Amino acid sequence: MEKERKLIGVYDYTIILTYLSTxxxxxxxxxxxxxxxxxxxxxxFLMASGLFDAFDGTVARTKKNRTDFEKEFGAQIDSLSDLICFGVLPASIGVAQLRIHGAFRDVIKESGNSAKTSLVLILLLIAVFYVLSALVRLAYFNATAGERAKQKQEFGREYYTGLPVTAAALIFPLTLIIHYFTILDLTFFYFFMLLLVGILFIGNFKIPKPGLKMILVGTLIGVAEFSAVVYILVSNL
Incomplete structure (x- = not known):
């Protein structure tokens, strides 16, 4: 019989990176x-979450005697964490970009300007659509775990359906970096990317699960983007 816990959940080293990502x-x-x-x-913080998430599964699998409960808990909490980090956070970044751009202030000051009000509402709806798409993508991922396991046995490789939500950790930082280093204001392009990526989340197409090499390449790209964002922040202090 499993030993009764004082706290619900799992708190050993196998789950620490998921908690740090959250x-x-x-x-x-x-x-x-x-x-x-x-x-x-x-x-x-979006990129930091992406880094933690890239290796949380690898760390978890180092424990050979994980119970079924620990495995299921890890799978479920990973998806919940992903919704916060790669669903809600990119949308929040977009809203913050709008506030700096002044779109919100313009709508408040010019309450009679229905065109600007409509534009802001459309952009906010795009942000909401993005979060909802990430939620659907993650729920589908959990619901098809058995199907992916069969695919791995049959083809020797696991495939994802739709764009993994963790791709947000590389896509949106790059969008903001380009925004900073060009003379163009890409605030509205950021929301176009939210819309596009949200559609890709729920698209019915297959993507091979990346191996360690691809994860390392993604990590190197993330480090480069992280360095660029740090430079931007330091330059504006």
């Missing part, structure tokens, strides 16, 4: 939505 995502949301908000500050 903490990073939550801090990013708070930073982007506090005061005037700061999208680039939130972006640092």
């Amino acid at each position: 903490i990073s995502g939550a801090l990013g949301i708070i930073i982007t939505m506090t005061g005037i908000g700061h999208p680039y500050g939130g972006t640092l």
Whole structure:
């Protein structure tokens, strides 16, 4: 009989990276939505969450005697963490970008300007659609775990359906970096990317699960993007 726990949940080293990813995502949301908000500050935490998430499964699998409960708990909490970090946080970064851009202030000052009000509402609906798409993608991922296991046995490789939500950790930082280093204001392009990526989340197409090499390449790209965002923040102090 399994020993009764004093606290519900799992708290050993196999789950620590998932918890760190969640903490990073939550801090990013708070930073982007506090005061005037700061999208680039939130972006640092988005990339940090991506780094933690890239290796949480690898760390968890190092424990050979994981119980069925620990495995199921790890799978479920990973998806919940992903919704916060790669679903809600990128949308929050977009809203913070709007606030810095001044779109919200313009709507408040010019309450009679229905065109600007409609535009802001459309952008906010895009952000909501993005979060909902991430939620659907993650729920589908959990519901098809058995199907993916059969595919792995049959083809020797696991495939994802739709774009993994963790791709947000590389896509949206790059969008903001381009925004900073060009003379163009890409605030509205960021929301176009939210819409596009949200559609890709729920698209019915197959993507091979990345191996260790691809994860390392993604990590190197993330480090480069992280360095660029740090430079942007330091330059604007």
